[in-house]
Amino acid sequence: MIERKPHGVLLITLNRPHRLNSLTMPMFEHMADIWVDVDRDPQTRVAVVTGAGRGFCTGMDVAQPDPSLDDAVALMETERRRIINLLNMDKPLISAINGPAVGWGLSMALLSDISVAAEDALLRDGHTRVGVVAGDHSSLIWPLLVGMAKTKYYQLTSASLTGAEAERIGLVSLCEPKASVLERALAIADDLAQGSQQAIRWTKRSLNTGWLTNALPQQELSAALETLGFASADYLEARRAFRENRKVQFPSAGDDGFLVPTSPAPQEAVG
Template sequence: MRYEDFQFLLFDHRPDGVLMVTLNRPEALNATNRRMHWELTQVWGVADADPAVKVIVVTGAGDRAFSAGGDLTMVEDMANDQATTLQVMREASDIVYNMLACEKPIVSAINGVAVGAGLAVALLADVSIMAEEARLTDGHTRLGVSAGDHAAIVWPLLCGMAKAKYYLMTAEFIGGQEAERIGLVTFCTPRAEVLSKALAIAASLARGSQTAIRATKKSLNNWMRLAGPTFDNSLALEMLCFLGPDVQEGLAALRGKRAPDFPSARLPRA
């Protein structure tokens, strides 16, 4: 892959060695369609292999969303086709492990709502800056599938098991100030300052000892690698849920903008 091969990611190569990557589907709140989801597996290796890049900053196009998760059309395809589900499962795994394998620091500028696959990129970054006005949620249980993508590998490390269990099971939205308070993100700032703070941190990292910074990242990422089997299991369980009846109701509820009536939540008839 070359930078010009990407269709839904924009690149800004800065002279200080910072590469800004922008998720670029603003008309869909930067939701990941099939192509963007795949591109998010590839971009980390491309940037890691580029000698002109020292630090990566990732953000979303527009001022409304970092990424609104998986495009509902993609989700519908998964619910109706096992081959699609297996392909997305491989890609979801690759996003996580390729971000962990990228030696260069990644800084996320969470400028708006972050959900699902987009949230995985936001929270797996080494430093995360979130707008006070932004909101995030893993969101999977709202759809009728178990928390997968990235949650099991990183949420307990970031905010502790008690908060991780609550927010992942309820899929409640979390604002910027609360996300910083519980340790889910590094910093919370007003929306107008998110990108400038992310770029300032990236520039500072780019001026530092690259060997020392990359070795530190690699060492600390081993905590997440220890949770690899847990993540792999969570991803498999998530994909099994995509093949069940609850996700059909979850999709219908999301499209109809109503509360879901999940089959698994109905009491058995007497």
């Protein structure tokens, strides 16, 4: 949902509140390309992205059919395009994280130039909990924001944190009471929209070029490994468990699930 605000501020609202704004496959495509349109739009100076209802975005909608490997490869290419489009976008993007931001949703929130989170918003990467590599954004942006120690803790465990804790460790720019998150994000956007567009956009470009673009090889590796995970027994088990409302039993966590085969010991010479 698109809404134009004064002074060239564009509000983009993910609008599936009954599913906490989780994404269908066509939505991934649309959200990859919208940033090119925003950057080209002469009426837009600053964009704000938020979610309808009580959530920001909880990633892929698990109610969809299980993706095939071809689907996963296509999604990897879509995500690559989205990230490159975001990094190349000159106009500022602000995320108003009004509620749960998980997986792709957290990626969208953190890859924005400025992020404003509700104090009690739940933030979680979540990928390892469903048996796939954290490939959306983690190797690209997390180490720069919070350092490697915090990155590894939250990425490996898929632990949740609140918006208040996220601000404390530097994962988001600001936190606000839930009722004022969007208002604060729009106020920042309005201020930027009335500032020197050349100075603001070139500052963003100078920060993205090098700091973030240098990390693209790591991001592409994580995305490729994530794609392999979509074809794994672990991922399919996680989806089944979620639908059946039970604990996940990852095949790779079984006694023989993830053992690395070893070469047989050499036999001693006889006689």
